[in-house]
Amino acid sequence: METVDDSLLSTPTHRDSQNPKFLTRQSTTYNSYDEDFRVKERTYTQQYAGLYFSRLVILRKRVLNAAIARWGTGESRFLSRIQSFPETNARSEAPTPHVPRVLDVQTAEVCFVVGTVYVDMPLKPNILDEVTAEHWIVAPPPREKYTSENDEVVLEDESGRLKLTGKVLRNHILVTGVIAAFLGVESNSGEFEVIDVCYASWDPQPPIPTTADDKYVAFVSGLSVGEDSAFDLRLQLLVDFLAGELGGSEDQSVNSKFARVVFAGNSVAKLKPLEDDKKGGGSKNKYGTESISYNTEPLQLLDTLLASTSSSVDIDVMPGDTDPANCSLPQQPIHFAILPNASRHSSVNHCTNPHSFEADGVRFLGTSGQTLDDIYRFVETDDRLEMAQRTVKWAHLAPTAPDTLYCYPYKDTDPFVIKHLPHVYFVGNQPAFETSMTKVSGGQTRVILVPSFATTGCIALLNLRTLECMPVYFKNLPNLD
Structure with missing residues (x-):
């Protein structure tokens, strides 16, 4: 009987043997x-107004804290732009006041307001227009974008609405439902000229x-x-x-x-x-309608x-x-x-x-x-x-x-x-x-x-x-x- 060489049962010397054959999967907490x-x-009996109101209540304090930290000290970089407006009452040594309600904004008074953004877009689909439209008119194909030059930005809270204007708005992406603070001045036409925009603070x-x-x-x-x-x-x-x-x-x-x-x-x-x-071959269910x-x-x-x-x-x-x-x-x-x-x-x-x-x-x-x-x-x-x-x-x-x-x-x-x-x-x-x-x-x-x-x-x-x-x-x- 031949003797079996013990080397046949030894660990292979191939270089791949240095790596484990089975690896342990990493885990996390x-x-x-x-x-x-x-x-x-x-x-589904309630209206959606409660959702908007809750959003404003939750985020208002955070937005207000960020606005006070940003504008409350009357930073010169904003005051120079404020004072460029005619008939503006602004003092460099005074902090920028916060107006709690958008309808309390005074003409030519520098202030900032907090509220919910609403973007009025004429091209946005309206379910009421679809319902009242003539049924025999073919609906236009859906648009990829609903923006246009006629879009208007409005700020609203529990008291009412305030129309926002200004070149600064072009530098900010704003959609309906955003909670933000706006620094600016109300003009004689009743529009609020925006100078700067501020969003919520973080812990x-x-x-x-x-x-x-x-x-x-x-x-x-x-x-x-x-x-x-x-x-x-x-x-x-x-x-x-x-x-x-x-x-x-x-x-x-x-x-x-x-x-x-x-x-x-x-x-x-x-x-x-x-x-x-x-092809219409669906069977009828117990309600008499066709099931698919x-x-x-x-x-x-x-x-x-x-x-x-x-x-x-x-x-x-x-x-x-x-x-x-x-x-x-x-x-x-x-x-x-x-x-x-x-x-x-x-x-x-x-x-x-x-x-x-x-x-x-x-x-x-x-x-x-x-x-x-x-x-x-x-x-x-x-x-x-x-x-x-x-x-x-x-x-x-x-x-x-x-x-x-x-x-x-x-x-x-x-x-x-x-x-x-x-x-x-x-x-x-x-x-x-x-x-x-x-x-x-x-x-x-x-x-x-x-x-x-x-x-x-x-x-x-x-x-x-x-x-x-x-x-x-x-x-x-x-x-x-």
Whole structure:
């Protein structure tokens, strides 16, 4: 009998053996703050006026504090512009007075007022005009933008309205629903000539905990599962990448540092009726109306995808505009029964839209994109990153709700007010990846525009230690036929 060499059972000397075969997935402490966005009792008997009133009450003190800090001492850089107006009563040694009510503003008196912005736009759709219009007239195609030279900016509070004018307004992005303070002088015509604009103040932002290890949070939006069959390859590449099964040992070492994945809305394409139902072949239900059947394969594919991803990493699933959830903000979590396989995993977190959470002491806040898409229609600029930065400075996620954006008619509160300055603010389903660091009085926020994966094949990775953000692109293999 031959003796077996013991070296056959020894540790391989290949250079890859220096790396561990199985890496440990990084984890983080996690706290969800979605409770503020959950609707406990759904009643729709109240008017939307209570939402505007609550927004003004909540933000007025913060805006007033910022205005006093900015103008209360009568800074010379503003006084020189004030004194250039004729018939203006301004003294360099006196602080700028605050007028509590817009109707109490006196002509030629320097002051500042706080209120809710309303932008009167003639091109904005009006439901009353649509109802009273002749039925046989073909409706015009929807506009991409509703801005025009005839737009007027008005400031209002509980007492009334005050028309705002001035070249300074051109340098500020303003939409209906923003709470702000305006410094200026009322002219003889009754218009308030604006000299400067001020938004809400912030409490000091807590610092990011100091850590030695890199950990990443991945942001994915706009999967649109079921939209294109040729898209499945990129989906599989994404799942393998997040699971750490793509690339060599060095790539897997980096992928093991993915602590959480946030799916920011539009994970499934819009459900379409089956071909038979399109032709009028739907069956009658018990009410005598025709019921339509929809193809549920995209939901089943999404369920499989999320279950596979959640088996190796914690995930947050946010609803979006095309997902099976309520259409009005805040959107409630996707029901567990819609994703039965993924919901069995404790690593799956069904979230609201907007979504707020904390990971390793880093505070996150974000939406699935409807808020920014609505703002885009009512401003002249096409710079979506600047619009996202403005929402942070306004301290409000959705100022255009409920004017042009569907939302629940809150009576005594406004959950879209940003109470605490987040370290990271993300917006999903945007045309392209963009990021910047926005500085305000209380600290700074990393703003991230997460692109639609179905359109760009791109996801965003955020380093929790440094708040640096980078894109990762996935591309289909070329057709070799």
